[in-house]
Amino acid sequence: MSIASIALQTTLWLLIGWVLLFCCWRQYRIDLLRQKLFVLRDEVFDIAAAGQMGFSDPHYVQTRQFLNAMIRYTHRITFTRAAFAAFFGRKTLLKVKAPVDAIREMPKGPVRDKLLSVHGRANIAIGIHLFTASPLPAMAFVGLVLHLAVRGMYKAYSEKVGSDRTVAAVERMAILSQAA
Amino acid sequence: MATRKIDEKTLRVREIEASAKILALKIDAAARVISTGIKYGCLAYCAWLALQGVRALSGKITLANIALNFLGSISTNNAVCYTVTGGAVGWGYLERRLRKAKTETFQGRVRDLEKLIDPKRSSSNLTPQGDTNPMDEPT
Numbered sequence: 001m002s003i004a005s006i007a008l009q010t011t012l013w014l015l016i017g018w019v020l021l022f023c024c025w026r027q028y029r030i031d032l033l034r035q036k037l038f039v040l041r042d043e044v045f046d047i048a049a050a051g052q053m054g055f056s057d058p059h060y061v062q063t064r065q066f067l068n069a070m071i072r073y074t075h076r077i078t079f080t081r082a083a084f085a086a087f088f089g090r091k092t093l094l095k096v097k098a099p100v101d102a103i104r105e106m107p108k109g110p111v112r113d114k115l116l117s118v119h120g121r122a123n124i125a126i127g128i129h130l131f132t133a134s135p136l137p138a139m140a141f142v143g144l145v146l147h148l149a150v151r152g153m154y155k156a157y158s159e160k161v162g163s164d165r166t167v168a169a170v171e172r173m174a175i176l177s178q179a180a
Numbered sequence: 181m182a183t184r185k186i187d188e189k190t191l192r193v194r195e196i197e198a199s200a201k202i203l204a205l206k207i208d209a210a211a212r213v214i215s216t217g218i219k220y221g222c223l224a225y226c227a228w229l230a231l232q233g234v235r236a237l238s239g240k241i242t243l244a245n246i247a248l249n250f251l252g253s254i255s256t257n258n259a260v261c262y263t264v265t266g267g268a269v270g271w272g273y274l275e276r277r278l279r280k281a282k283t284e285t286f287q288g289r290v291r292d293l294e295k296l297i298d299p300k301r302s303s304s305n306l307t308p309q310g311d312t313n314p315m316d317e318p319t
Contacts, residue, residue: 007233014226016265022219024272034310041304045294055298064302071304075312080211085204092203095196 029133030074036125037074040118041067052111059106062099063115070122074129079137082130280309 044063048055055061070077085093100119106112131141287308295301305313 007230007237011226011230011233014229018222018226022222024269030312031310034306045298049297055300061302068302068304071306072313072316075316076208078211078215080214081207084207084211088207089200089203092196092200096200097193 026133029129033074033077033125033129033133034071037067037071037122040122040125041071044115044118047111047114052114059099059103059111059115062102063118066099066119067122070126077126077129077133079130079134280311283310284308 041064044060044067047053048057048060053060100116103112103115103119131137287310291301291303305316307313
């Protein structure tokens with residue numbers, strides 16, 4: 001294979017990779033998150049349809065509005081936005097009351113548990129989406145986990161080695177040999 | 181006195197919400213610039229690589245030679261690879277089209293049935309196919 005055809009093939013595969021990554025994969029992850037949120041919205045509807053809470057109950061209305069907003073703006077839920085919001089929005093954005101805060105104040109019961117469960121699962125789905133919709137944070141996340149694991153292993157190993165008598169004896173032998 | 185206290189509280193909440201909205205807009209704009217930069221930066225990098233290859237070969241080899249070389253270098257293994265990749269992409273595209281058509285068919289029925297039970301039913305404002313509303317500017 002000549003250099004020219006290798007260059008051509010590499011460019012072609014890079015372009016295919018770009019299309020798959022930025023058009024197909026991202027769109028697929030958006031659709032997947034929307035589907036998960038639609039399922040949760042149906043679940044909330046079923047709770048109200050079963051008569052456990054009214055359709056005009058503020059907790060129902062707020063939860064539905066929250067899920068609708070997430071479904072509508074799924075394409076804007078990105079790692080970059082989340083990172084910016086985490087860095088710059090702690091003091092401002094987190095002061096705004098979320099629907100889940102009102103649900104936590106509800107009297108304990110099955111409806112409260114179900115609504116909290118819906119919010120919890122929505123948050124987990126959004127969290128997974130943040131790290132999987134774009135490969136860069138996914139790779140960064142895997143790298144971070146590996147780094148922490150290796151660091152932890154190294155730390156545990158060095159602590160163990162530091163307290164190991166065999167290693168200490170070998171070290172002393174080396175020091176004595178050096179001195180001799 | 182009590183009314184004044186409530187008014188102050190409402191005012192404070194509105195103030196917080198307004199500043200949160202402004203911040204959200206700023207974050208949105210900055211994130212859009214970065215995401216677009218990464219997306220098209222990668223495309224520009226591909227183009228730059230291709231250009232480097234063309235520059236290195238300019239005058240030494242013709243486009244027809246490159247194309248012939250490329251086609252000639254496709255072995256049976258490579259051909260299987262290209263066919264499977266192309267087939268998978270085509271299949272994915274057709275499945276996606278089918279899913280959107282099904283979504284469009286069923287969403288109206290679900291919406292109408294739910295509206296019978298809850299006349300004030302709110303919507304996510306997606307298109308009937310389940311895509312982002314063009315008004316919500318896709319990024």
